[in-house]
Amino acid sequence: MGKEKIKINDEFYDIMPPEYQELVEEATYGKESRGWKDVGEAKELIEEHSLCAGCPESIAFRYVLACLPKPEDTVMVGSTGCTSLVFPHVAVHNIHSLFGNQNAIASGLKRTLALRFPEKVKDVVVLAGDGATVDIGLDMTLQSWFRQEKFTTICFDNELYANTGGQESGLMQKGFVGKMAPAGKKFDKVPLPEIARNSGCHYVAVMTVSKPNRVEKAIRNAILVAREIGPTYIQLYTPCILEIGKQMMEGLQEMRDSEGPGKRFEFKEYVSDEAKVFLDEMDAERKRKKKALRAARAK
Amino acid sequence: MDPKSLVGTFNKKGQKIVEPEYLLFEAPRTQHFMTGSEVVKEAIRRASIDVSIAYPITPQSEAAALVGELYVEGYVGEYFRGENEFAVMSECAGASFGGARVFTTTSGPGTLRAYENFPMWAGSRLPIVINVMVRGVNSPLSIQPDTLEIGMILETGMLIWHAETAQEFLDFLLASFIVAEEPDVHLPVAVCIDGFFVSHTKDMVMMPPADIALTPYDPYRSPVPCMDMEVPPIRMMRDPFVMKSNYISYATHASWQQEVRAACERSRKHTIRLIGGLIEEENADAEILIVSSGTAVAQGREAVRLLAEEGVDVGIVKIKTIRPFPHQEVRQALRNAKHIFVPEFNVAGWMAREIKACIPDNDRVYAGPHVAGGMTMPPEVIVEEIKKVLSGRKEAVHG
Amino acid sequence: MRKRLNLRMSGLGGQGVVTSAHVLATAASYDGRHAISNPFFGAEKRMAPAESYVRIAGERIYDRGELVYPDVIMVFHPQVITQGKCYTMPFYSGIKPGGLLIINSDSPLPLLDSDLEFLDSQNVPIFYIAATTLAVEIAGTELASNMGMLGALMGATKLVSMDSMESAIKDRFGKKYVASGGTATLDEAIKKKFAKKEQLLKKNMETIRRVYDIGAEWAETIKSPMLV
Secondary structure: OOHHHHOOOHHHHHHOOHHHHHHHHHOOOOOOOOOHHHOOOOOOOOOOOOOOOOOHHHHHHHHHHHHOOOHHHEEEEOOOOOHHHHHHHOOOOEEOOOOOOHHHHHHHHHHHHHHHOOOOOOEEEEEEEHHHHHHHOHHHHHHHHHOOOOOEEEEEEOOOEOOOOOEOOOOOOOOOOEEOEOOOOOOOOOOHHHHHHHOOOOEEEEEEOOOHHHHHHHHHHHHHHHHHOOOEEEEEEOOOOOOOOOOHHHHHHHHHHOOOOOOOOOOEEEEOHHHHHHHHHHHHHHHHHHHHHHHHHHO | OOHHHHOOOEOOOOOEEEOHHHHHHHOOOEEEEEOHHHHHHHHHHOOOOOEEEEOOOOOOHHHHHHHHHHHHHOOOOEEEEOOOHHHHHHHHHHHHHOOOOEEEEEOHHHHHHHOOHHHHHHHOOOOOEEEEEEOOOOOOOOOOOOOHHHHHOOOOOOEEEEOOOHHHHHHHHHHHHHHHHOOOOOOOEEEEEEOOOOOOOEEEEEEOOOOEEEOOOOHHHOOOOOOOOOOOOOOOOOOOHHHOOOHHHHHHHHHHHHHHHHHHHHHHHHHHHHHOOOEEEEOOOOOEEEEEOOHHHHHHHHHHHHHHHOOOOEEEEEEOEEEOOOHHHHHHHOOOOOEEEOOEOOOOOHHHHHHHOOOOOHHHEEOOOEOOOOOOOOHHHHHHHHHHHHOOOOOOOOO | OOOEEEEEEEEEOOOOHHHHHHHHHHHHHHOOOEEEEEEOOOOOOOOOEEEEEEEEEOOOOOOOOOOOOOOEEEEOOOHHHHOOOOOOOOOOOOOOOOOEEEEEOOOOOOOOHHHHHHHHHOOOOEEEEOHHHHHHHHOOOHHHHHHHHHHHHHHHHOOOOHHHHHHHHHHHHHOOOOOOHHHHHHHHHHHHHOOOHHHHHHHHHHHHHHHHHHHHHHHHOOOOOOOO
């Protein structure tokens, strides 16, 4: 979609609500440098959310939307869970259909968009919780990777089923006592990042959302690699403060405490050889452009 | 793009795009002797399909594989084998959300594994056509024809048609896309046939030429937005309904379900135009009627022939669309019948229930004979049952 | 002529009973008659019981599925009878009075006296034909046994014309054909056997023609042959 489609018709401009005028005027569509720093100013993609106050997922959601390289041509696919409470507020096309089938939906969608718009970029991004990605939808998560489907899978890992009240999930830590794990979870956190790497993902990253620069880079890398090469996977720790007994202001600290060396969410990144070449070229290109811009300014 | 504007142009395979009415009624037809699986291939060749997704399960595997050949030949835009039927139907949904004309096939256990998707398709107003080649449902394991699964998908919100012969199968498939995509319908259609009895049986089919094709799907005629980011997105709502246990949430869900069912009812006018009525009557003035759908009707016709040889006058009413159920037509056709027999290829007798629920004096209905698990229903069995009941040797089953 | 002719072909998986049924029905339709053919609905397994059915008539046929009351039963392998590799017991169950049994065997099988008495009482003659032996002799492969069986049927009953059979054979073997995995494998095997497709067609037709003559001769020895 060209961003001109989001412009207000001149003749109707004056009767549109001011907040709508502001949305369109301030929109970051088409801006190459859009990123997490736009959060708080540009609100064309998300304004409100209906998560718990202080939920780290809400900021993760904002980062993801702010970092989409081409929101005007991005379709997102969600699943049931806390994330499905946010999607209705999101102003890119997004699909909620069933619980766990998000990577199947995205497979059909991405292939269709490639078929219908061969000359255009159409990014598909899946965003779902850990229950959807690792438990009920694991088959479809993996199969989409095996098939080399060209879209990005983002998992908001809060290590349990938050929306249903804190039940055990495959990404819960071993020993954690939760609902349906009354004696503590008996087995290890499912190593999905490693599985992703072995299943054909070309870019895999694991982190918390405490460092927005890092999140931004990972999201952009993942989406651009998926666009050009093949499946990519990002796992973001978005703790459920409610279910782990934290206060509204403690989410950020919880993430910081979990990302140190040897911790569960120590930053990890895997890039396939093919993706590495692509990302290096992209980096070099960006540097060239920057240099040229600087040179032009100097004149 | 109005698909009608493409009429007269040629697609990339060199097929001329024609009006559905031309393809169905006017185009010259030639005679072919083929199986139901081959009918699928020939229908899809002429149906301007964008995406088809396949999964093996007897008896639909052959048809699903043949669609793959069409993909290689360039008649179908995208095709792959999914990982299981639940995923396949979701992949179909993704393709349909993205604006594709989508076709898929399944059978028995596959239908049930996919089940959660069907109300979602209807609720999301996805005009996917699914060919259900019915087969028994476990346990015990059976791969044989059995119509039980149709009874299980009746309330999913999909349109459900049941073809009797290979010929009807072809015509139903071609018409189904057009009816499914009408803006006032825009719902999935399950085109059902009896596995093996139609899928694996060679039968005569009058076929329109292969160098014409249906008008393609226009996703921008959909009553809900196509999810391709080619129309400006809106924020759907300030607060998702699922968060609210209040009246507006109930009302939203209830009214949308009503709308889906209303859309199903609105399909009648298009369906009547394209498949010539929701029921088919033959000698329906007779006092004794055989009323059913699919192969049960075919076997019923043979029973009518055998009974006629013995001087017993029996008529046939075939129900072509099970959803929407043709209440008025059935009531009208059955008004003078004294004895109504409903033969079925399933143990439950869902068709008899549907009929009983919509006619007065429903003790006229005899629910049977039934066969299940893949058994054949020889016409002789129907004849015998009718004679038994008429001679008072067997009490009609009520309730 | 019978208003409706029902044929049941019983054999073993891999012998081509399904192919025979489809070819026969196609030939009947070339003759301008109505025909329907279908296999027994089971999982296909090599050397396991396999059955298929053909219905031929001058009017539209609706009946389909497993054929319970056949006019003609063709037994493609002695084991159908001797080892009970048959979906129906006895193998002639449901045969109509005045019907016909064609059995692929080099010599008569040891049927029970009670079987023979029953078939006799129903006026059902048995035509033994060494279809496999003849197939090896004429076409050089036992894979053409089913062609032998078709030839025997045609000779004994004149059910379909030779021209129509030739067209049907061409349809089946002369162009790309839709077949399931097992059948496709056998198709490949028989194609490898013959250097050229034309040779395969020729050998098939030769088998049919030669066995046809044997069938026609046999019919002349019968009091009331079932000529249809």
